[in-house]
Amino acid sequence: MFWKSMNNYTKRTLNQFLKPKNRGKINNPDGVGMVGNPVCGDLMKVYIKVGKNKKREEMIKDIKFETLGCVAAVASSSITTELAKNKTLKQASKITKDEIVKGLGGLPREKVHCSILANQALKKAIDDYYSKLPASSAASAKSSARASAKTASAAGRKRGRSYAGKAF
Amino acid sequence: MKRIYLDHAATTPVDKRVLKAMLPYFTRKYGNPMSLHSFGQEAQKAVEEARIKVADFFNCSPGEIFFTSGATESNNWVIKGVVRAHQSKKPHIITSAIEHHCILEACESVEKDGLAEVTYLKPDPRGIIFSESVRKAIKNNTVLVSVMYVNNEIGTREPIEEIGEVLEGRILFHTDATQAVSHFNCDVKKLGVDFLSMSGHKIYGPKGVGILYIKKGSLIFRIQEGGAQEGEMRAGTHNVPGIVGLAKAVELIKKDKKILQLRNYLISRVLKEVPLSRLNGSLDKRSPNNANFTFNNIEGESLVMLLDGEGIASSTGSACSSRSLEPSHVLSAIGLRPEEAHGSLRLTLGKDTTKKDIDFTVEKIKKAVAKLREISGNVLEEYEQLH
Numbered sequence: 001m002f003w004k005s006m007n008n009y010t011k012r013t014l015n016q017f018l019k020p021k022n023r024g025k026i027n028n029p030d031g032v033g034m035v036g037n038p039v040c041g042d043l044m045k046v047y048i049k050v051g052k053n054k055k056r057e058e059m060i061k062d063i064k065f066e067t068l069g070c071v072a073a074v075a076s077s078s079i080t081t082e083l084a085k086n087k088t089l090k091q092a093s094k095i096t097k098d099e100i101v102k103g104l105g106g107l108p109r110e111k112v113h114c115s116i117l118a119n120q121a122l123k124k125a126i127d128d129y130y131s132k133l134p135a136s137s138a139a140s141a142k143s144s145a146r147a148s149a150k151t152a153s154a155a156g157r158k159r160g161r162s163y164a165g166k167a168f
Numbered sequence: 169m170k171r172i173y174l175d176h177a178a179t180t181p182v183d184k185r186v187l188k189a190m191l192p193y194f195t196r197k198y199g200n201p202m203s204l205h206s207f208g209q210e211a212q213k214a215v216e217e218a219r220i221k222v223a224d225f226f227n228c229s230p231g232e233i234f235f236t237s238g239a240t241e242s243n244n245w246v247i248k249g250v251v252r253a254h255q256s257k258k259p260h261i262i263t264s265a266i267e268h269h270c271i272l273e274a275c276e277s278v279e280k281d282g283l284a285e286v287t288y289l290k291p292d293p294r295g296i297i298f299s300e301s302v303r304k305a306i307k308n309n310t311v312l313v314s315v316m317y318v319n320n321e322i323g324t325r326e327p328i329e330e331i332g333e334v335l336e337g338r339i340l341f342h343t344d345a346t347q348a349v350s351h352f353n354c355d356v357k358k359l360g361v362d363f364l365s366m367s368g369h370k371i372y373g374p375k376g377v378g379i380l381y382i383k384k385g386s387l388i389f390r391i392q393e394g395g396a397q398e399g400e401m402r403a404g405t406h407n408v409p410g411i412v413g414l415a416k417a418v419e420l421i422k423k424d425k426k427i428l429q430l431r432n433y434l435i436s437r438v439l440k441e442v443p444l445s446r447l448n449g450s451l452d453k454r455s456p457n458n459a460n461f462t463f464n465n466i467e468g469e470s471l472v473m474l475l476d477g478e479g480i481a482s483s484t485g486s487a488c489s490s491r492s493l494e495p496s497h498v499l500s501a502i503g504l505r506p507e508e509a510h511g512s513l514r515l516t517l518g519k520d521t522t523k524k525d526i527d528f529t530v531e532k533i534k535k536a537v538a539k540l541r542e543i544s545g546n547v548l549e550e551y552e553q554l555h
Contacts, residue, residue: 009473017473020543023543024542024545025545034550034551034554036547036551038505038506038507038548038551039507040506041467041486041495041506041507042467043544043547043548043551045545045547045550066543066546067543067544068465068466068507068543068544068547068548069467069470069544070467070469070470070486071469071470071473073467074470074543
């Protein structure tokens with residue numbers, strides 16, 4: 001238990017952990033995504049507020065997170081919100097766990113699942129937004145968000161751990 | 169930045185007097201104790217003098233002290249060596265669910281190889297292994313009982329003497345005393361043990377050296393081959409400076425009340441001043457240097473890293489601090505839910521810890537816990553409402 005990988009964090013990861021961006025909650029959010037499991041120790045919740053850009057595309061106007069978890073979990077949540085903020089929903093749906101890991105300057109191998117979780121939380125929040133829309137207007141964009149979420153959990157399974165079980 | 173070390177259960181600094189005693193054996197008296205010449209003779213003399221000092225401390229004869237590379241080796245030796253020596257019928261071992269990983273994994277290894285069966289006793293919610301549960305677990309083929317003296321995570325002191333009385337010398341009895349040597353009586357006759365393990369680096373001695381006490385006449389095989397050292401029981405060139413250092417460290421052990429008072433001060437301040445906090449383990453049957461807390465709604469690795477940022481060294485039973493992703497087996501065994509085990513913090517004091525260190529640490533814990541709770545919001549509560 002006591003135990004021994006935690007001294008492998010990059011400076012960028014530690015900075016994101018010590019000074020997390022977009023921490024907190026949004027009142028009356030347009031979408032919420034919660035992932036994780038107390039057994040594994042990480043719970044993440046992402047809130048989004050959706051607006052429209054000049055091209056009338058739906059974009060993430062505001063995003064916030066709450067995370068109970070380790071250094072990598074907090075840092076992954078923080079960088080994910082930074083990557084997604086002011087992006088169109090289409091762009092945000094395409095964010096990969098590799099971009100999150102890259103944004104942190106790398107993660108210890110056994111912590112990569114935290115980046116997958118953060119990505120899943122974002123995708124769930126976007127899905128949640130679409131699920132509240134009238135069916136016709138959501139159909140096209142929704143499928144693309146689903147596809148990206150699938151890729152994320154497939155990556156999790158590939159690493160030999162049951163991340164899929166963590167999402168709910 | 170001033171650094172405060174509160175992780176003495178992980179390791180301790182080498183006492184300056186220990187280092188001084190060791191130094192000649194690196195560059196001047198570097199002989200191999202197994203050599204015939206004068207270099208060998210002076211090294212052998214140092215090892216045998218060290219053996220006498222250590223035997224004095226444990227109240228046994230020098231021939232019953234065997235030097236090893238540390239408690240991990242000693243513990244592996246006991247489990248595997250006793251099992252190998254009792255192969256006429258499949259032997260049974262009784263141990264506890266809260267032992268150090270080196271005992272548990274050695275037991276799992278002999279189980280997997282089909283060489284022994286093992287019973288893992290459950291502790292009570294304070295982490296105590298009752299002598300009565302040992303008695304109840306005894307079978308016809310039980311050859312060894314192994315229960316640690318002091319638990320390394322929650323500091324619970326196990327009733328070794330009582331277990332020794334239950335066994336009455338009929339079954340071999342081992343205790344891993346690694347965390348106990350500095351604080352509790354380790355007279356092997358009083359404890360009623362046949363084997364006792366300990367490490368140098370937990371008592372202000374060097375790393376890479378330890379002992380196994382083997383009561384004369386106990387049936388155990390060696391597990392390391394390749395030389396006639398240690399009465400042909402443990403092959404491998406003697407770690408002469410390490411052995412000299414370990415003996416000096418044992419000689420310097422001095423029990424004082426100060427550490428207990430400071431630890432109690434730490435516990436009472438934390439429980440009073442940090443909301444939603446609790447102590448893990450027993451309050452009275454506890455090592456005087458150990459405090460282990462659970463803070464709701466935080467994760468231990470994050471707390472350890474925030475405290476490290478303030479110069480404070482601590483430890484946690486959270487899964488996130490290990491490669492296993494499973495929370496501490498000790499905290500789970502005493503009934504903590506995973507999220508409670510994840511929120512644990514272990515602070516272990518040393519002989520140089522001051523009241524000022526404790527005051528500073530308590531203030532930083534309060535700040536760090538509040539900060540992490542801001543980040544986590546109510547996610548745990550919301551999760552529980554959903555499930």
